[in-house]
Amino acid sequence: MPPEKLAFVGGTGPEGLGLAVRFAAAGHSIIIGSRSLERAQEAAAKVRAKAPAADVEGRVNQEAVEAGEIVVVTIPFAGHRDTLEALAPSIGAKIVIDVVSPLVFEGGQIRALPVPEGSAAQQAQALLPGAAVVAAFHHLDAGSLMNVENPLDADVIVCGDHPQAKLRTMALAEQIASVRALDGGPLANSRYLEEFTAVLLTLNKNYNAHTALRIVGIGGGGKPGSR
Amino acid sequence: MPPEKLAFVGGTGPEGLGLAVRFAAAGHSIIIGSRSLERAQEAAAKVRAKAPAADVEGRVNQEAVEAGEIVVVTIPFAGHRDTLEALAPSIGAKIVIDVVSPLVFEGGQIRALPVPEGSAAQQAQALLPGAAVVAAFHHLDAGSLMNVENPLDADVIVCGDHPQAKLRTMALAEQIASVRALDGGPLANSRYLEEFTAVLLTLNKNYNAHTALRIVGIGGGGKPGSR
Numbered sequence: 001m002p003p004e005k006l007a008f009v010g011g012t013g014p015e016g017l018g019l020a021v022r023f024a025a026a027g028h029s030i031i032i033g034s035r036s037l038e039r040a041q042e043a044a045a046k047v048r049a050k051a052p053a054a055d056v057e058g059r060v061n062q063e064a065v066e067a068g069e070i071v072v073v074t075i076p077f078a079g080h081r082d083t084l085e086a087l088a089p090s091i092g093a094k095i096v097i098d099v100v101s102p103l104v105f106e107g108g109q110i111r112a113l114p115v116p117e118g119s120a121a122q123q124a125q126a127l128l129p130g131a132a133v134v135a136a137f138h139h140l141d142a143g144s145l146m147n148v149e150n151p152l153d154a155d156v157i158v159c160g161d162h163p164q165a166k167l168r169t170m171a172l173a174e175q176i177a178s179v180r181a182l183d184g185g186p187l188a189n190s191r192y193l194e195e196f197t198a199v200l201l202t203l204n205k206n207y208n209a210h211t212a213l214r215i216v217g218i219g220g221g222g223k224p225g226s227r
Numbered sequence: 228m229p230p231e232k233l234a235f236v237g238g239t240g241p242e243g244l245g246l247a248v249r250f251a252a253a254g255h256s257i258i259i260g261s262r263s264l265e266r267a268q269e270a271a272a273k274v275r276a277k278a279p280a281a282d283v284e285g286r287v288n289q290e291a292v293e294a295g296e297i298v299v300v301t302i303p304f305a306g307h308r309d310t311l312e313a314l315a316p317s318i319g320a321k322i323v324i325d326v327v328s329p330l331v332f333e334g335g336q337i338r339a340l341p342v343p344e345g346s347a348a349q350q351a352q353a354l355l356p357g358a359a360v361v362a363a364f365h366h367l368d369a370g371s372l373m374n375v376e377n378p379l380d381a382d383v384i385v386c387g388d389h390p391q392a393k394l395r396t397m398a399l400a401e402q403i404a405s406v407r408a409l410d411g412g413p414l415a416n417s418r419y420l421e422e423f424t425a426v427l428l429t430l431n432k433n434y435n436a437h438t439a440l441r442i443v444g445i446g447g448g449g450k451p452g453s454r
Contacts, residue, residue, distance in 0.1 A: 109413060141444070153443045157426060185429035186336060192422045199384060199419045200442075202412035207445045214441040215427075216380045217368070218434045 001171045007031045007068025009061050009083060010075030012043040015099060018145025019072060019137060020047045024054035025148045026175035031057055033064030040064070050148050062090050070095045070168070071131075073124060077102040077113065080120055084127045093130045095165040097172075098190070099137045100124075101197035110202055112195040119191035121159070132165035134158060135190035136173060136181075138197045141210040151178035154212035157193055159184040182215060228398045234258045234295025236288050236310060237302030239270040242326060245372025246299060246364060247274045251281035252375045253402035258284055260291030267291070277375050289317050297322045297395070298358075300351060304329040304340065307347055311354045320357045322392040324399075325417070326364045327351075328424035337429055339422040346418035348386070359389035361396045362417035363408075365424045368437040378405035381439035384420055386411040409442060 006023055008016045011032035024030045024047050032047065034040035040058030047056045065071050065087050075083055077100050084091075098121040102113040117123040121135035136158040144152055156173040158181055160166040170181035184193065200211045233250055235243045238259035251257045251274050259274065261267035267285030274283045292298050292314050302310055304327050311318075325348040329340040344350040348362035363385040371379055383400040385408055387393040397408035411420065423440075430438045 109415065111415065112419065144444075157430075182430060183433045184426050185433065188336065188338065189426055189429055192339065192419075192426045195419045196423045196426075199411050199416055199423075202416055203384075203409060203442060203445065206410050206412065209445045211442050211444040214443050215430060215438050216441050217371075217438040218430065218436045 001175065003028050004172065005029045005031070005067065005069040006072055007033055007064040007070070008072045008074055009033045009065060009087065010073065010079070012039050013074060013076070014142035015145070016072070016074030017043055017046060018140070018142040019074065019099070020056070021050045021148050022145055022176045023172065024051035024056050027054070028175070029055040031059055031064040031067050033059055033061040035061060050146065061087060065090045065094070068094070070097060073098045073100055075100065077120055081123060081127065084124055088128055091128050091131050093132070095168060096124055096128060096131045096133045097137065097169055098124045098133055098135050101138050101194040103198055103201070110198045112198050115191075118188065119194050121187055121190035121194070125187060132160070132162035133187060134160035134162065134165050134169045135187060135193055136169050138193050139200055139213045141212060144210050144212070152176050152212070153178055153214070155180045155182055155215050157182050157184035157213075157215070159187050159190045159193060161187045182218065228402065230255050231399065232256045232258070232294065232296040233299055234260055234291040234297070235299045235301055236260045236292060236314065237300065237306070239266050240301060240303070241369035242367075242372070243299070243301030244270055244273060245367070245369040246301065246326070247283070248277040248375050249372055249403045250399065251278035251283055254281070255402070256282040258286055258291040258294050260286055260288040262288060277373065288314060292317045292321070295321070297324060297399075300325045300327055302327065304347055308350060308354065311351055315355055318355050318358050320359070322395060323351055323355060323358045323360045324364065324396055325351045325360055325362050328365050328421040330425055330428070337425045339425050342418075345415065346421050348414055348417035348421070352414060359387070359392035360414060361385060361387035361389065361392050362414060362420055363396050363400060365420050366427055366440045368439060371437050371439070379403050379439070380405055380441070382407045382409055382442050384409045384411035384440075384442070386414050386417045386420060388414045409445065
């Protein structure tokens with residue numbers, strides 16, 4: 001696929017950083033966004049350290065999304081609504097890949113928070129009516145993403161109502177070595193993906209593990225319909 | 228493990244029948260429950276056809292749960308509340324494995340129904356306060372279960388608040404060849420399992436497949452903590 005220009009909103013956290021490293025290593029241009037220019041530039045330096053040949057820069061969130069072609073949202077859910085509301089004019093009609101899982105840690109347990117719109121990704125679509133919102137990448141472990149020299153034994157299930165945006169996201173996902181992208185249906189299914197993250201985090205805790213998901217029973221181990 | 232006496236509430240549907248076949252083949256005693264004695268006995272005959280050496284009988288639901296040690300609930304969600312309410316005195320303090328996913332098919336899409344108690348399994352626990360309710364087996368394809376000569380390439384994630392009931396359910400799950408059981412945490416996590424069934428059914432439709440789930444990244448391919 002041709003190189004994409006990817007802007008990360010909240011690219012300084014572990015999930016954003018991990019995805020940025022993988023996509024930088026695959027030859028895409030990366031703009032790490034943050035509320036703080038200094039932290040964005042620090043994070044960009046971390047990505048460059050893992051992918052020295054890559055085109056990576058740090059900017060404040062608004063400049064990042066203005067410069068990017070595809071916006072990747074990797075902020076904590078607590079800031080999801082306010083951040084996207086503020087960035088809506090800059091995001092306009094772009095593709096938005098929402099990676100956010102609305103989870104809270106309480107009394108040693110992980111719990112999904114109710115979202116009035118249904119899911120974080122549906123909230124993004126409601127706040128960004130002109131954009132093509134896709135939900136993906138919730139189940140990739142941040143630490144495993146950072147080990148860019150290792151292939152990632154994982155499937156990425158992608159949900160969305162905009163077919164072209166979904167196909168572009170699926171192609172992007174498969175730029176991560178060993179990842180298979182699967183079409184998980186409409187954006188309304190994103191809640192089930194987001195909340196399933198709570199199960200994977202519970203398994204990580206119960207088994208001291210870094211879990212990911214594989215779907216068995218599709219094709220003959222091939223990648224049907226995913227490009 | 229010693230043989231269990233398993234009573235299926237709604238054992239005439241494809242999921243109940245499939246699980247009954249697997250557990251019968253593993254040497255457990257099976258009582259297929261139904262509202263109709265005739266349909267229960269027909270289903271029992273289908274199970275015996277797949278597992279000729281097994282101890283299998285058909286009874287009406289109430290007699291089935293009275294005779295069983297472990298109750299497996301495989302009814303459609305539409306009848307979940309009324310059926311369990313009626314059977315509560317007969318179920319008493321038994322182990323109840325709830326396999327129900329509260330889903331509805333609408334306009335070509337699959338959608339999870341809201342459940343006031345949180346999930347079908349949490350509803351079961353609320354209706355059966357003396358019982359030890361466990362949620363499991365949602366993600367096993369009914370058709371694949373019926374092919375009892377084939378191992379099942381799948382993980383079974385088990386949620387529950389009663390440790391002994393959970394361990395017994397996990398041991399039971401691993402009686403199905405190639406299945407690995409995983410401790411998915413408290414019963415509150417059951418909603419994420421139930422609703423994820425909607426994603427697997429969407430994938431089945433999108434890829435004309437019979438999907439199941441494998442969790443990657445736990446142990447060295449071993450079965451840590453699962454027995």
